[in-house]
Amino acid sequence: MDAAALGAFLARDFPQVSGEFTVDSVAPMQAVIRLSPSDRHLRPGGTVSGPTLFALADLAIYLALLAIIGPEALAVTTNASIDFMRKPASGRDLLAEARLLKLGRVLAVGDVLIRSEGEAEPVARAALTYSIPPARQAGLG
């Protein structure tokens, strides 16, 4: 799946978040996802909420995975760890750069850096593990 196909998948299966989260680019084992924060993502003080950053990290790695194994695969997140390191720059989009580090028979692992657009220093980092269901495993065999 390329960026357009992932975007169409997002619009169809995640109507609640599409329009906010968009696919910037996709490459083998990689994806860059963009979030344009709106009021409902913000906490007092203008920072982006932790659950929003978590959702962005989760989606970025998930889409990098689906780009390879296809959208019909019902991969589910089994584990996540995340470090919140800096407040995002005010009024900027957030970019999540995800890479898959392992794509195994039953588990996939990826990590992600989230930055405010145009900034070098990361806002957050995360690593997530996905469980790939048996039907898909067979397909991968």
Next chain:
Amino acid sequence: MDAAALGAFLARDFPQVSGEFTVDSVAPMQAVIRLSPSDRHLRPGGTVSGPTLFALADLAIYLALLAIIGPEALAVTTNASIDFMRKPASGRDLLAEARLLKLGRVLAVGDVLIRSEGEAEPVARAALTYSIPPARQAGLG
């Protein structure tokens, strides 16, 4: 702060989530927070989304912390790890039981189990770390 005071804090400072997340009980170093899932928390198949479970875990430990150090403290989440273990029972509230394991000068650490109401087996577990800002540290001194 008792459960009523925490509930009032939630309604005032987190108007976007109050009404969904409610304070069931508070005790020293502990809190139980309830989520009544609505459509916007659900994924296809009826499961509660990962970001929603993350938000519930984060809020439960945060409120256990604020009950002790007070709502004016601007504690921020610095790290979280979470395991998603089972699909929640359909149509049930989720209960997050949080306990603080450390309340230090600059860092607080807690963990949480999330269960569907009436079920013994947990849906998710998480551990989170909060950084406590210097003004509050002075107050704790």
Next chain:
Amino acid sequence: MDAAALGAFLARDFPQVSGEFTVDSVAPMQAVIRLSPSDRHLRPGGTVSGPTLFALADLAIYLALLAIIGPEALAVTTNASIDFMRKPASGRDLLAEARLLKLGRVLAVGDVLIRSEGEAEPVARAALTYSIPPARQAGLG
């Protein structure tokens, strides 16, 4: 497997650590493992090293798992998160209380609290995930 059987397994398969790590007690989905720190576990200042605490947490959940699925299962650790919260009390044994939170077809998840013997406040907490190989999965079916 009871505590004696797990101890015998430890002596046979982990000769490098048996004698240091001992099985205090085992119950369904639970295990308590003891470490009597020696010089090679200590860092300057008398604290127990992070890798030693990691090894203790890993072993405690692993043995709680093997007590149920049997020692021939080649379960491997796939993920771990750990918080180091307090310096251990000097000259005391460390006790790791592990509980299994999930024992699935392909994944098992547990968490653990490590305390200095006789102390209420934990030294560290950890959560670990184990992958259970297919041969064993069949056996569990």
Next chain:
Amino acid sequence: MDAAALGAFLARDFPQVSGEFTVDSVAPMQAVIRLSPSDRHLRPGGTVSGPTLFALADLAIYLALLAIIGPEALAVTTNASIDFMRKPASGRDLLAEARLLKLGRVLAVGDVLIRSEGEAEPVARAALTYSIPPARQAGLG
């Protein structure tokens, strides 16, 4: 501190592990640490033990940090998350590439990829947080 200075620090303050763990290279906010596994790092089947990989990841980020803030700083690990993804290649050294993602007043965060020398795919990834004590914080001010 350059690679030679870090190596000397390692030999003096960590005599138990120096000789096994060596400093390959250091750059601003980065370090590459090498482990030549010996029998005591191995598990049945020839795989390197989890605690050994944890120790390697911890040391790599720690040395990247000390290279900047100096060896007298008593930084301590407060949190670690690690994914074990592949069995190391037999008979090869392991290389841990660490990068600091944040060096704040009280907390430093870094992540690391561990590979068998000459292999592209990682054996493990980890992220660790260190608490920097107040004396050093003053020095950083």
